[in-house]
Amino acid sequence: MPQLLNNVLVNPDCRHFRGDLPCRPNKEHGYVCEGCPVYSPVTSRILLIKLGAIGDVIRTTPLLRRLRQEYPGCAITWLTLTPAILPQGEIEEVLKFDFAAALQLQAREFEVVINLDKEKEACALLNTINARQKFGYALRPHDGVAWPQNELANHKFLTGVFDQVSLANTKPYVQEIFELCGFDFRGEEYVFDTHADKGYDWSLLPAATGPRIGLNTGCGDRWTTRLWSDEKWITLIQGLQAAGYVPVLLGGEAEDARNRVLNAATGATYLGTxxxxxxxxxxxQMDGIVTQVTMGMHISIALRKPTILMNNIFNPHEFDLYDRGQLVQPNKQCECFYRGSCRYGTSCMEDLPAEKVLQAVRESVPMAMRNEQ
Structure with missing residues (x-):
């Protein structure tokens, strides 16, 4: 509520108020608190702790939509290891997790604190934050293990500690985290920045004579059981080209060597990293994305692209494609649930035919679909 300091009116409850620096309305328009036309009082403050990885941070953003509905006028603070991935204009305060951030958060008060990470440092922080309501995971003081803060967190907690429970789960991740917070999931979409305002030049992309299909060829180095061979990718690319699609190779530095090989073998477009x-x-810029369970998958879903998701070692129910695209799996049942290496030496991904992926592309991205970005 407004306060007087040396007979000067100050609105510390305004979402624009900084305390350490002039607010943006003051800098840009010379407004002061008394009579300010953009005064916007905060009705409640919410802290969301989701540190990483990047993909998990992205797929947590649907919560923002529901929190805005359930707590009108709220100000949201998000604590993470990867602030750059979050839509800055959609969140009042984005903090990178470090000692300074943790120290100041411990001195503040929140209406709601949600911790979705089981890392000990995240759980310990939940223990020490002042809040009326706490959801998610805390740290048990006597043995230092992560533990559900309340009963709503039990389901998501158990799927992470017993493979049998995880295998039997039929709820997508987003539904699980909504229920953990006491909400029913209503199909809320991701909140994400396309970075279209940056004016990137994509003139080197081939003319879209057919739908552009992005091929995200990597899967990281932790779960190598997801890898698809170069031969499979080449067969898929050639099938896409024959069907009139325009394949575009995607990836980071870890995929650069592979993408250069695929580019040389097929002529598929590759612009680099x-x-x-x-x-x-x-x-x-793509009309559809073929990917494995990687950061690229989360980005594709967030961009609302038809996503053809190749999966073998994870529970297929975990992923919600929002009725855009398809999930395809090997013809052979995977026996290496959440394992980083195949117990049989040859990954079952080799039993996923390129033709099966191509058919999923045909059904999910009709030839009439063209990117109009």
Missing amino acids: FPLPQFINLMH
């Missing part, structure tokens, strides 16, 4: 915002905008 880019900083993350530019990579996101490149994906935004």
Whole structure:
């Protein structure tokens, strides 16, 4: 509420108020608190702790939409290891997790604090934050293990500690985190920045004679059981080209060597590697994305692209494609649930035919679909 300091009116409850620096309305328009035409009082403050990885941070953003509905006038603070991936204009305060951020958060008060990470440092922070309501995971003081803060967190907690429970789960991740917070999931979309305002030049992309299909060829180095061979990718690319699609190879530095090989073998477009915002905008130029369970998958879903998701080692129910695209799996049942290496030596991904992926592209991205970005 407004306060007087040396007979000067100050609105510390305004979402624009900084305290350490002049607010933006003061800098840009010379407004002061008394009579300010853009005064916007905050009704409640919410802290969301989701540190990483990047893909998990992206797929947590649907919560923002629901929090705005349930707490009108709220100000949201998000604590993360990767601030750059979050839509800055959609969140009042984005903090990078470090000692300074943790120290100041411990001195503040919130209406709601949600911690979706089981890392000990995230759980310990939930223990020490002043809040009327807490959701998610805390740290048990006597043994230092992550533990559900309340019963709503039990389901998501158990799917992470027992493979049997995880295998039996039929709820997508987004639904699980909504229920953890006491909400029913209503299909809320991701909140994401396409970086279209950056004006990136994509003139080197081939003319879209057919729908552009982005091929995200990597899968990271942790779960190598997801890898698809170069031969499979080549067969898929050639099938896409024959069907009139325009395949575009996507990836980061880890995929650069592979993408150059695929480019040389098929002539599929490959523009190289880019900083993350530019990579996101490149994906935004696609009409559909073929990917494995990677950061690229989360970006594709966030961009609302038809996503053809190749999966073998994860529970297929975990992924919500929002009725855009298809999930395709090997013809052979995977026996290596959440394993980083195949117990049989040859990954079952080799039992996923390129023709099966091509058919999913045909059904999800009709030839009439063209990117109009």
